[in-house]
Every structure is written in structure tokens, then in C-alpha cells.
Amino acid sequence: MMEERFTDEEVLLSAGIDIGTSTTKIVISRLKPTNTAGTSHVPRIEIVDKSILYKSPIYRTPLRSKTIIDMEAVLDILQQEYGRAGIKPEEIKTGAVIITGETATKRNAQEMLHLLSEKAGQFVVATAGPDLEGILAAKGSGAYQYAQSTGKVVANIDIGGGTANIAVYRGKQFQGTCTLHIGGRLIEFESDKITHISAPVQEMIDRNKWTLAVGQTFSKAAIRRVAREMVSTLVSILQGRVEDKDRILLLGHPPDWQVDIEAIMFSGGVSECLYRLEEDGPGATPIPYQDMGATLAEEIKASESLKQWEWIPPQETVRATVLGAGIETTEISGSTIQVDDSRLPLKNIPVFHVDLAYNLQEGEVKIRQAVERAIQIYDSNLEGQNFALYLTQLPVLTYSQVQQLAQWIVKAYQLQPNQHEPMIVIVDGDFAKVVGQTMKMIHNKRDVVCIDQIRVEHGDYVDIGRKLRSDVVPVVVKTLAFQA
Template sequence: MVNFKRKQETIISAGIDIGTSTTKLIISRFSLMNVAGTTHVPRIEIVDKEILYKSPIFRTPLTDPSTINVAEVEKIVRSQYAKAGIEAAQIETGAVIITGETATKQNASEMLHYLSSEAGDFLVATAGPDLEGIIAAKGSGAYDYSGRSGKVIANIDIGGGTANIAVYKNKVLLGTCTMHIGGRLIEFNGQQIMSISPPVQRLLTERDMPLQVGDSAQAAGVQLVTDCMAESLARILKNDVHMQDEVLLLGHRPNWNEPIDAIVFSGGISECMYSHEADDIQQANYNDIGILLATTLQRNATLQSFTWLEPMETVRATVLGAGTQTTEISGATIQVAPHELPLKNVPVYHYDFQTDLQKGLEHFGTAIKTAIDMFDATREGQNFALYISELPYMGFRDIQQLATAIMQVMDQRPDPDQPIVLVLQSDHAKVLGQTLVAMNVRQSVICIDQINVDHGDYLDIGRALDSGVVPVVVKTLTFHSA
């Protein structure tokens, strides 16, 4: 066995959060080490994370209400790289997160993919309200607290346009929910209402509340709106959804089953509660309902029935999670084709062998045809990663049989010369990958393990590091609509 030295290796990560109200960036350095003994199979893990640079908080630049100003966002990112003393080429992992109402802008996807190419060699584009809530929970400390306490913790990340809820127990995700609750859903111009967002307009119509653009910022209807938001949020957290709450739901209903013990608020509204960013936040203060909403939430009797925990981070929770919590490290005994890396935005298809190799192989070909139809319906050559789970104990002949089946089904792809990308639940990556190579498979092979992934996810796989592992980011590219 190769003798892996117990020495540290470092990689640089960037997190960029482009939200409804604010844009911010964080640069981190990860230290990797083989934590297995010298006589054991190497296991490379992230053993330390150091934050090198936190940017100021910038107002998210828009060219008009429905379009992000890509050039200005890029200018912010590049100026902050310069202040951090980091070049884009040094960035090996991380995430660009587009959050809240900004994800509904018409050029959101275009901007993210542009940044993922231009702002770093292996910087990925990520979006979606459920994932946003998950990342914020890790950045706020709620995720870690659920592990230390064993309690059910809900993190509620509220920014300019949405409240993203992620519920954890013992660091296991129990469920998520997203609501139209945020500071910029009603904006003011001086002492008058300048804009009312479509979700709030629907709320006003359903509740028959008189409030419109041009009314006074002190109109009673403004307080009524924040009262409705607080009451709806409290019912959602209790998993007691009323018909009147549907107007504020974005996507699915709450999907956790255990009662919540404690709540953590993060995001810009949390900053209005806790003032962690006393100086920096001033340049991102706006004329909207943010402060009123924060006060209303703090006074709501049902919300006060939960235990409240102060977050480690408020407005920076999502960017901290994006920059320090999205990267996983593959197993050390893997097979990769270095010239094919990095790979970005590879969709995942999950095939479960249910611990029966022969029965699984009977349906293997049909499953791969389904994957091709799903990811490459127009036959343009969209590749996918095959995640193989629940393999039984396998001898060498079994490995050869599986390798043969993989070679046959991968030749069915519209562009069969693309790399074969495999993710294994079990530690078979190196032996399966090497078997494919020994059988003179004509495609490049990328075969990794020790990564938590599932059907419907997307993968970014970075360049192989000195220790033989690859950094991997598992994500979703789902954009919600207004």
C-alpha cells in the first residue's frame, strides 16, 4: 500500500452570496490531512478551516427591477479578490449562492454560470431556496448546535425577499420550507410606500387590507402585513398550516415531523435583531420594512414559546456556509483522469442494487436509458454521473461483471466518448475504476467514493490534489419563480 505521510495540504475556497438586498464574499483556507493510521486505507479529511477575508456588505446591483447588473457584480467580486490578495486562479472550491428574490431575476442563471467560470477555476454556481436554508443553518451555527444538544433546531434565514427554514436534529436534516417573508417586500421612498411585492399584494387582497403604493410608511396596513408574516411563520414552525398561510409559502409545505425545540434567526432581519455588524451594515441599510419585521417577530407570543438561540453569524450566515461548508473530500483510493478535471454541473442519476448484483444488473440497461432520456432528451451530449448504492459484497469476478455492464450501458449515450463518471456509496472506487481501465475501456474514467450524493443533485469535481483526493461540491441548480 502507498505510504501516505501525515502532512497537511491546503486549498483556497471562496463563497459569494448574491441576495435580494446584499452581496458579500468570504475567502477561506482549508487544511487537509490523512486522519487514518499509516497501516490503514488513507482517509483525507478537512481538519481545519480558516477565514482569510470577509468583504464589506454591498447592495446587490440591479440594472432594473428584473435584471441583475452582471458587470457590477463581477466588479465587486474582483475588487474583493484584490483586497484579499487572492487571484481567481487560486480558488479551488467554494460556491456562488444566489438567494431570495434575486433568484427570480431573468438573468440569474446566466450570471451564476458566468461567475462560476470567470471568478475561479473551480467556483460553482448554486441556487435554490431549500439549499439556501441548509447552507445558512450551517453558517449560523444552528447545524452544529443540533449536534451538540440533540434538540430539534430550526434555522430561519430571512433576508430581503424570503425566509428559508431548515430543521435539524443531531446534524440530520429533518425538513425545509421557504416563505415570502423579507425586509424588501415593502419599500419606502422617504415617508411614502414606493413598492409592494407581488406576494404581499396577494396577501393584502386575500386579507382585504387597504394598502397601496403612495400610502404613508406609517400606515396601519404596514404593521398588519408584518403581523401576518410573524403569525404565519409561527404556524409553519408548529407545522400547523392554515389556508391563509398558503399565500406566503414558496414551494412545498413544511416537511419535518418532529416538534421544534429551539429557533435561530439569521440573515439581514436577524442583523436587525442582534446588530453583529454595527459598522459594516450601515452601507446596506434600506428604506423598507426590515426593522419593523424584526421587531414584530421578536414580540410574537407564539414565536416566543420556542427557545431562542443567538446565531454565530447574522447577515453573513449564508456566505459563511457557502465558503466553508459546501465542499466535501472524496476517498483517497479513487480512479480519476486528471486531464478531464475539473467537471462542473454534472447531474446525478441514482441506481440502487438493493444488495443483489444479479437482479440489479437485469434492470441496469433500462435504468441507464431512463437516465439518458432524463438528462439528454435532445441528444446534445449532456453527460451525467451514475451514483451506485447498496452493492453486495463483491469478489473480483463480480467487479469484472459490473465493469462490463457499465461499459455496455455507457456506450448507449448520444456522445459515448464522454468520460464515465461514477460515484460509489461503498469503497469500491479504485478497484472498479482500475478494472475498467484494465479492460481497455475507451472512455476516460472518473470513479470516486465517500461522497454523500443522491438522485437529482449536481456535482462539481475539482482537480486532484497532492494527496490523491478530489474536492467535490454537491448542489442543486433549481431556480424558483416569482
């Protein structure tokens, strides 16, 4: 149900849209940016007030087949829910469309993301990738907030239909992620017959020489044995180790945190079987699950090994990822920036990191090499794919050094095959306005987008939205990585 509409104060409406292996859901949120610096300081605009305006019912993810998403049906759900919320797509200024779990492996997943990013609002971005899913779920479930308030090392385990995404935080600090082929829909059945076993689970079954195959009569004892093996792997991963038997269920990199976990929290559809936090609201349709999800939840609950960690009840279960996507994806740039607003919004801009090591002695060479390498990586076919340079560890700059730095950047960007795209620069100090304006004076025939106070990593992608009244821009930092 829609809460009271926003007032004339500057706010951002954000949409979170999660198309998962089992379920699809939408959340509309309100974000209020505020200057958190004192009146005598350089303004620092941050989002300090976040509230949820509307939660959709939980829908079964529409598929045309095991390998194709029903894009028309997903768009119908989106339009219907925007209507119920009383929201027009053009009112949405930020947020994320994410395709999670095994749905990200569908043949038309990338096409679906980009279609939704155009239909869902002016600045809703398309993202996928298990690491990001885990981070968003940790923020939507309450695990990140619990770690922040207690200082403990907390692992959020978001178990959906196809994957378990683990994200670890100590206090405010992100520590690492890991994703496993553990989920409720990895074995499905109809009546008394097994209709689907995912490839990693089938490999695990074959390795253990268990008798379980598609077409066989459903046996809860056999399903329970598979679920117990999944829990055993989960325990190993939470302990920070990967045994040979666990590699079958590993999706991507092994656990990369270097701390001992103290507390765990479960979110996702399988955790709903543990906690039953969802209530059937108006328009909600009961979803008949015929899969191993309930059995997996029973084995998690019964595991003595999992009791070595403190269990923290989540604030959200099945909606954790979509809440994180709608509320936690947006950052705000500094107010001392240079942007040609007519070129915004910019979407899916890859970031190339340039570390200047607090001196400009090798700055010209480093910047030129960075642009050459970025062209090789992001525009290898010389089709004009743009990118952003992320300049870190800049020294305190004199006026002449600002001019020198701007000249180096402009000269390096002239290597790009497409000279009609804006030069995009992100700096980690409050230098964006002076650097950007100087670049514009040097080369006034090419647009400049130069922003600061945004933390990104090499290989991240950014989306930069239109200027707000406070002369800042909303920025979404994301990982565009489709599961293979």
C-alpha cells in the same frame, strides 16, 4: 482584512459569494484536508480545519432594473474584493456562488451564475435554490453546530430581503426545510410613498381586504399589520402545519420535517435588526434601507407565540449563508479512486441513483434502465449532457463480480449519444478504484471518473475538482434549482 497566508501544507482556498435580494457579500476561507483514518486503515480524507481568511464589506446588490442583475457591477465588486484579500482567482479551488432570495428570479440570474463560476476561480460552483440556501445558512449561523453539540432539534430561520429559508437539524441529522415569502424588501418605500409590494404579499393584502397599494402614503401601522401576519404564518410553519391562509406565503414544498422543534435561531439581514452583530469595517458603506425589514424584526421580537421555543443567539446574521457557502459545501472523495485528471474539473453533473439492494441478480437490467432514464431526463435532446451513476448497497464483490459490474456499466454508457465525455460513477463503498480501473481496461478509449465516500441523493448535482497531492478530489454536492 486578510489574515496570514497559507503555508506549503496542502490546503484549499474556498470562496463563498452570495448575491441576495438586498445585499452581496464575499468570504474567502481556508480548508485543510486530513486523513482521519488510522495508519492501518483505508485512508479517509476529511476537511477538519476550517478558517476564515477574509470577509468583504456588505454591498447593496446591484440591479439594472427590478428584473435584471447588473452583471458588470457584480464582477467589479468581485475583482475589487479579491484584490483587497490579496487573492488571485486561479488560487480558488472550491466554494460556491449562490444567488439567493428574490434575486434568483431575475431574468439573467442563471447567466450571472455561470459567468461568475468562470470568473471567480478554478472550481467555484454556481448554485441556487431555497432548500440549499437554508442548509448553508444553518451551518453559517451556528444553528447546525448548536444542534450537533446539544442533540436538540434546532430550526434556523434565515430571513433576507425576499425569503425566509428554514432548515431543521436534530443533532447532526438534517430533518427538513421550508421556504416562505417573508423578507425585508417585500414592501419598499421612498420618502412617504410605497414603491413596491411583492406579488405574494399583494395577494395576502387583497385576501384580507386591507388598504395598502403602491403609490399610497406610507403607513407604519399598515406595514406592521402585514409583518404580524407574516409572523403568524412563520409560527404555523415551525409547528409543522400549513393553514389555508399560510399557503400564500409558501414558496415550494410545505415543511417536511417530522420532529418537534425545540429551539430556534434567526439569521439573515432581518435578524441583524434583532441582534446588531455587524460592525462597520474599513471600506464598508452604510446601506440605506427603505423597506419593511425593521418593522418585521420588531414584530418577531414582540411575538408571544415565538417564545414557545428557546431562542439561541446566532454567531452570524447577515453573513450566515455566505459563510456556509464558503466553508460547508466541500466534501473529499476517498483515496481509492480512479480518475483521468485531465478531464477535471467537472461541473454541474446530475446524479442518477441506482440501488443494487446488496445483490447483483438484477444489476445489468437496473444499470441499463438507469442510463436510459438518465438520458431521457438530462439529455432529452441528445445533445451530449453527461451525468453520473450513483451505485448504492453494493454487496462485497469478488474479482469476477467486479469484472461483471464494470462490463455492465461500460455497456450501458455506450447508449449515450456523446461517447467523448468521461463515464462518471460514484459508489458508496470503497470500490471506486477497482471498478474504475476495470472499466478502463474494458474500454480504454473512453475516460473514467470513478469516486467513492461521497454521499449524494437522486437529482443532486456534483462538481468534481482536480486531484490533490493526497490523491483525492474535492467534491461539491448541490441542488441546481431556480425559483419560478
